[in-house]
Amino acid sequence: xxxxxxxxxxxxxxxxxxxxxxxxxxxxxxxxxxxxxxxxxxxxxxxxxxxxxxxxxxxxxxxxxxxxxxxxxxxxxxxxxxxxxxxxxxxxxxxxxxxxxxxxxxxxxxxxxxxxxxxxxxxxxxxxxxxxxxxxxxxxxxxxxxxxxxxxxxxxxxxxxxxxxxxxxxxxxxxxxxxxxxxxxxxxxxxxxxxxxxxxxxxxxxxxxxxxxxxxxxxxxxxxxxxxxxxxxxxxxxxxxxxxxxxxxxxxxxxxxxxxxxxxxxxxxxxxxxxxxxxxxxxxxxxxxxxxxxxxxxxxxxxxxxxxxxxxxxxxxxxxxxxxxxxxxxxxxxxxxxxxxxxxxxxxxxxxxxxxxxxxxxxxxxxxxxxxxxxxxxxxxxxxxxxxxx
Amino acid sequence: xxxxxxxxxxxxxxxxxxxxxxxxxxxxxxxxxxxxxxxxxxxxxxxxxxxxxxxxxxxxxxxxxxxxxxxxxxxxxxxxxxxxxxxxxxxxxxxxxxxxxxxxxxxxxxxxxxxxxxxxxxxxxxxxxxxxxxxxxxxxxxxxxxxxxxxxxxxxxxxxxxxxxxxxxxxxxxxxxxxxxxxxxxxxxxxxxxxxxxxxxxxxxxxxxxxxxxxxxxxxxxxxxxxxxxxxxxxxxxxxxxxxxxxxxxxxxxxxxxxxxxxxxxxxxxxxxxxxxxxxxxxxxxxxxxxxxxxxxxxxxxxxxxxxxxxxxxxxxxxxxxxxxxxxxxxxxxxxxxxxxxxxxxxxxxxxxxxxxxxxxxxxxxxxxxxxxxxxxxxxxxxxxxxxxxxxxxxxxxxxxxxxxxxxxxx
Numbered sequence: 001x002x003x004x005x006x007x008x009x010x011x012x013x014x015x016x017x018x019x020x021x022x023x024x025x026x027x028x029x030x031x032x033x034x035x036x037x038x039x040x041x042x043x044x045x046x047x048x049x050x051x052x053x054x055x056x057x058x059x060x061x062x063x064x065x066x067x068x069x070x071x072x073x074x075x076x077x078x079x080x081x082x083x084x085x086x087x088x089x090x091x092x093x094x095x096x097x098x099x100x101x102x103x104x105x106x107x108x109x110x111x112x113x114x115x116x117x118x119x120x121x122x123x124x125x126x127x128x129x130x131x132x133x134x135x136x137x138x139x140x141x142x143x144x145x146x147x148x149x150x151x152x153x154x155x156x157x158x159x160x161x162x163x164x165x166x167x168x169x170x171x172x173x174x175x176x177x178x179x180x181x182x183x184x185x186x187x188x189x190x191x192x193x194x195x196x197x198x199x200x201x202x203x204x205x206x207x208x209x210x211x212x213x214x215x216x217x218x219x220x221x222x223x224x225x226x227x228x229x230x231x232x233x234x235x236x237x238x239x240x241x242x243x244x245x246x247x248x249x250x251x252x253x254x255x256x257x258x259x260x261x262x263x264x265x266x267x268x269x270x271x272x273x274x275x276x277x278x279x280x281x282x283x284x285x286x287x288x289x290x291x292x293x294x295x296x297x298x299x300x301x302x303x304x305x306x307x308x309x310x311x312x313x314x315x316x317x318x319x320x321x322x323x324x325x326x327x328x329x330x331x332x333x334x335x336x337x338x339x340x341x342x343x344x345x346x347x348x349x350x351x352x353x354x355x356x357x358x359x360x361x362x363x364x365x366x367x368x369x370x371x372x373x374x375x376x377x378x379x380x381x382x383x384x385x386x387x388x389x390x
Numbered sequence: 391x392x393x394x395x396x397x398x399x400x401x402x403x404x405x406x407x408x409x410x411x412x413x414x415x416x417x418x419x420x421x422x423x424x425x426x427x428x429x430x431x432x433x434x435x436x437x438x439x440x441x442x443x444x445x446x447x448x449x450x451x452x453x454x455x456x457x458x459x460x461x462x463x464x465x466x467x468x469x470x471x472x473x474x475x476x477x478x479x480x481x482x483x484x485x486x487x488x489x490x491x492x493x494x495x496x497x498x499x500x501x502x503x504x505x506x507x508x509x510x511x512x513x514x515x516x517x518x519x520x521x522x523x524x525x526x527x528x529x530x531x532x533x534x535x536x537x538x539x540x541x542x543x544x545x546x547x548x549x550x551x552x553x554x555x556x557x558x559x560x561x562x563x564x565x566x567x568x569x570x571x572x573x574x575x576x577x578x579x580x581x582x583x584x585x586x587x588x589x590x591x592x593x594x595x596x597x598x599x600x601x602x603x604x605x606x607x608x609x610x611x612x613x614x615x616x617x618x619x620x621x622x623x624x625x626x627x628x629x630x631x632x633x634x635x636x637x638x639x640x641x642x643x644x645x646x647x648x649x650x651x652x653x654x655x656x657x658x659x660x661x662x663x664x665x666x667x668x669x670x671x672x673x674x675x676x677x678x679x680x681x682x683x684x685x686x687x688x689x690x691x692x693x694x695x696x697x698x699x700x701x702x703x704x705x706x707x708x709x710x711x712x713x714x715x716x717x718x719x720x721x722x723x724x725x726x727x728x729x730x731x732x733x734x735x736x737x738x739x740x741x742x743x744x745x746x747x748x749x750x751x752x753x754x755x756x757x758x759x760x761x762x763x764x765x766x767x768x769x770x771x772x773x774x775x776x777x778x779x780x781x782x783x784x785x786x787x788x789x790x791x792x793x794x795x796x797x798x799x800x801x
């Protein structure tokens with residue numbers, strides 16, 4: 001009997017291989033049985049309570065109007081299309097939010113390190129205040145302020161082009177014409193050529209040690225090609241200005257609603273206060289010796305910033321910043337509280353006429369997709385910046 | 391013979407006159423260069439006019455009746471008036487706990503407890519229509535603190551933190567039971583307390599309850615998840631990774647929505663769980679997924695020699711983890727843990743999506759409830775922001791103090 005319980009002379013209960021194996025099995029059984037219990041309960045309840053479930057509703061027409069959309073939409077459209085329209089609204093606010101949050105975050109983060117006492121104290125107050133108040137409260141606050149703005153009739157107008165009123169913000173925008181896509185193609189080609197030229201010049205600079213103005217060349221080529229092609233194609237973009245029309249409506253240009261404006265301000269202010277801290281920590285993480293070493297090898301202030309400090313600081317700054325981009329995207333779901341038609345708020349409206357669990361399930365999967373997208377960007381960046389063996 | 395610098399060169403000359411005194415400070419910090427001076431003046435003027443506008447609004451325009459008219463509503467929501475003594479008992483228990491913390495940790499806990507006691511005391515003295523008993527219970531808060539302080543005296547100093555943790559969890563669970571008086575299947579409600587329905591637990595009390603529950607539960611669950619993710623058992627590891635990444639990839643309000651519609655269906659038959667607990671569970675789960683990632687980061691920063699040393703001492707693997715790597719890993723991430731607690735507290739405001747009346751929702755309902763209050767959004771939102779800010783900022787402050795006490799970054 002004892003012989004049976006031994007393997008290579010070691011009793012089974014002290015045999016590492018056996019123990020590992022048993023633990024694997026036990027953990028597998030535990031996980032699987034937990035999931036089984038959960039799902040049995042779930043399906044039983046769904047059966048018993050006759051809870052609507054499934055995805056057959058997706059092709060039905062929704063019949064709800066959506067205030068603002070990126071693409072054409074009518075209430076007769078299907079659930080599938082409606083959810084897609086709402087998804088685009090989420091992407092829109094997330095994209096604009098990410099751009100502005102980055103700009104504001106960098107400004108506040110650098111201001112935090114300013115030698116000017118007033119500037120760095122103000123930056124500190126900004127960070128400590130906006131980071132510590134729930135985003136929901138901030139959104140409601142901004143929405144209240146936007147709603148307290150004057151009506152379109154008495155809107156704040158800047159140069160007959162920018163209108164700010166309680167129904168939102170309007171500004172001049174461009175409308176693509178027939179030759180838009182060929183123009184974009186030519187611009188892309190110009191960008192590629194400029195990139196290549198800059199690389200060649202930089203390589204020559206490294207080899208010869210003589211300064212070349214690669215950045216200048218890059219900008220000149222890119223904008224030169226873009227502008228030349230713009231006139232060659234006879235204006236692929238048409239600028240439209242917002243104008244006051246009948247019934248106190250604005251037409252032309254591009255317009256965003258008051259709730260979009262409040263959501264954007266809230267998300268930007270909230271997220272930028274986090275990004276500012278990351279930027280500050282990132283710049284401080286580069287040791288002072290690096291600056292001194294760069295200066296003593298003969299690089300001037302700008303060059304040492306560009307070639308020595310920033311590359312190292314970015315290494316620290318970018319990964320957490322990307323995770324805050326994801327947070328911003330997820331936080332945009334709070335739009336439900338102020339009536340911007342993002343995915344969550346449209347889906348909750350739709351739950352009145354379709355299975356709630358299925359709808360929210362779709363929304364969750366979409367967010368998972370977005371977070372995978374951010375993870376992908378993060379991974380690509382991490383691969384790019386990995387220290388290469390010399 | 392060696393001579394000191396002072397002997398060879400005489401006493402050090404005084405610092406340049408333009409760097410000392412308040413003029414020196416102004417010159418160095420506000421007017422160090424032309425551009426700096428211009429920025430200072432521009433910002434100064436802007437700040438002056440902003441402050442002027444703010445003060446004028448505060449004195450002439452603002453009307454705080456929307457808040458002062460319904461203080462209890464903001465604090466406890468629509469909790470039945472005849473049961474006010476129950477949250478107050480819970481408050482007294484927590485005050486006792488604070489007294490204990492005062493003695494155990496001193497420093498940051500002392501400041502927080504003192505400020506909290508003073509605040510409650512002042513609130514209790516506000517001439518507001520309130521039963522004598524309720525007022526007396528509020529006024530007893532400092533006494534309860536003193537009691538807790540006195541009790542901690544009997545615990546030997548080394549084991550105070552441990553006992554504090556145990557009592558703390560006990561007190562908070564007891565508070566939850568007393569406030570909600572929830573009935574356990576088959577057992578009924580503790581001490582025959584009348585259960586309060588979920589919609590009656592609201593206001594700041596709801597935010598604090600959810601946050602306390604989440605803070606207690608999310609750290610251990612997060613640690614377990616992080617250890618599971620580091621485990622060599624593939625099934626366990628996969629389950630933990632899938633759980634963490636799924637939860638982290640979706641917004642909390644979709645999870646809360648699911649907690650209302652889907653979570654109850656996964657429980658065994660005939661168990662009816664109140665929305666209060668469902669939202670508490672959801673917030674905890676959400677927070678623990680983030681916590682797990684923090685813990686994983688902290689554990690990764692512990693050098694592998696530490697666990698090798700543990701093995702060399704003959705410790706088993708679980709002992710090495712529990713006594714050597716985990717404590718060091720956790721110490722690495724104190725700011726991240728507290729940051730997660732803070733965001734958990736902020737996230738409790740999202741329960742509006744499943745129709746619970748937390749502080750923010752009460753404020754919002756107050757604005758739309760009466761027509762004469764509908765213009766007072768500014769007052770309400772500033773008040774809400776201030777309340778949340780006081781809590782979150784003091785948490786951040788305590789975290790910095792704890793970090794200093796534990797000497798992170800100085801070893």
